[in-house]
Amino acid sequence: MSFNPLEEKGVALGDQVRNWSELNVEPYDKRTVDPYTRCRVIAMNGLEVEAVMFSHQFARHTDIPEVKSALAEIRRIEQQQQKVVNWLTPGEESTLEVTLGYEQEAVDLTAWLARSEPDPYFKQTYEFGLLEDFDHLYRYANLYEMLEGKKAEQVIHRLTEVMPGRPTFAEHRHPADNIRKHYDKHTVHPLSRLHALTITAAEQQTMNFYMTIGNRYLEPIARGLYAEIAMVEEEHVTQYESMLDPGESWFEQLVLHEYNECYMYxxxxxxxxxxxxxxxxxxxxSMEIEQLRIAADLMKRYDGREAAEVLPAALPEPVLLEPNKEYIREVLATQIDLTSLGTGYVMDAHRRFQENLAKVNAGGNFSEEVIDAHRERFGAEYRLETDGPHPVERLREDSLTGRR
Incomplete structure (x- = not known):
């Protein structure tokens, strides 16, 4: 059954305001929560944060009082929605446990977007980023056992494998090589547009999270690992946001943000x-449906366009968070050595790439040190290989052990 939020009746904006006790929701139980429920909470927190920050930027770029007022009213509700979603995360969940959830969400959301992406170039872009978040999960899982004495499967269960991806030390590209081609708003497939908005919001939230909590550890190796991976997350936001067409008007972008929130909820x-x-x-x-209606009205009044001109007639097939083990193994086997040059992808470790790696890696890599330290303490690194040995022979643990 098709669902078109433009044709649905939502909750009136004045009825969307909630009191403090309604915002201070009961968190999920970290011992019994479905890992993908945790991932959905993380993803929707990212979308709500993006909605709020976009609204603030729009307000700073318009001088129309009525538009500023409408944005402020909607933004208050988006802020309340963000509090409800984010407050579902329990305080007893450690920073590293939340981090494992962030990386599991990044891996399986990106994999799903790649699998369902209709544009080959954007599909390649998602696969490129996927292998890097996959490696981050592996690094944090090793840190988790070192610092808290627990195994990552207690958080992510056995839904997502844990093993090396594209090594983090090789992810540090020159900024010019993190820019991607943007879609054309006149010809883009609606699903590609929604995918780009979703991945930008999700990776931006991961970047923001690490920017905020990375310095909360006493252990130098933990602080260093968060610093290193946080810089890669900045690369990812640069990569994904550059896929958005800068020719979209502020009103068009507002409508797309609200529609995408409807889609994801x-x-x-x-x-x-x-x-x-x-x-x-x-x-x-239900709240987002009304917010979309208001955004569509603003676009009609100030852009002279109907929202239906830029939106699909019905929501696409739902986004699914589910295991992607076979798909990820295929990408690992074929793209582990891929890097980027300008807006394209190459297997060649070109000069600009090598020069940048030499600069940032001159003092060593915490992403490698954490594996060495885990190996020294436990006699082996932490992995969760549920479907057999690593698809890339040189990244199998026996091969790595022999080289160290």
Missing amino acids: YSFAEQETDPRIRRIWELHL
Whole structure:
């Protein structure tokens, strides 16, 4: 059954305001939560943060009082929605446990976007970033056992494998090589547009999270690892945001943001296993439908265009968070040595790439040190290889051990 949020009736904006006790929701239980429920919470927090920050930027670039007022009203609700979503994360969940959730979400959300992406160039872009987030999960999983004495499968279960991806030390590119071609707003497939908005918001939230909490550790190796990976997340945001067409008007972008939130809340409500949290997704969907209606009205009044001109007639198939082990193994086997040159991808470790690596890696890499330290303490590195040995022979643990 098709679902078009433009034709649905949402909750009136004045009725969307909640009191403090309604915002201070009961968090999920970290011992029993479905890992993909945790991932959905992380993803929607990212989308709500993006909505708020976009609205602030729009407000700073318009001098129309009515538009500023409408943005402020919607933004208050988006802020409340963000509090509800983010407050679902329990305080008893350690920073590293939340981090493992962030990287599991990055891996399986990016893999799903890549699998369902209709544009070959954007599909390649998602696969390129996928192998880097996959490696980050492996590095943090080793740090987690070192600092907290626990194994990552207690957080991510056995849904996502843990083993090397494209090594983090090889992810530090020159900024000019993190820019991608943007879609053309006149010809872009609607799904490509929504994918680009989703991945930009998700990676931006990961970047923001690491920027904020990376200095909260006493252990130098932990601080160093967060610093190194946080810089890669900046690269990812640069990569994904450059896919958005800068020719889209502010009003068009507002409509797309609201529509994408409808899409993601609808998708996650469809697959949520926790009834209480599913009700939150459904409530927020009803709220976003009204916010979309207001955004569409603003675009009609000030851009002279109907929202239906830029939106699909119905929501695409829902975004699914699910295991992607076979797909990731295929990408690992064929793209582990890929890097970028300008807006394209190459297997050649070109001069600009090598020169930048030499600069940033001159003092060593915490991403490598954490594996060495884990190996020294436990006699082996931490991996979760549920579907057999690593698809790249040189990255199998026996091969790495022999080289060290």
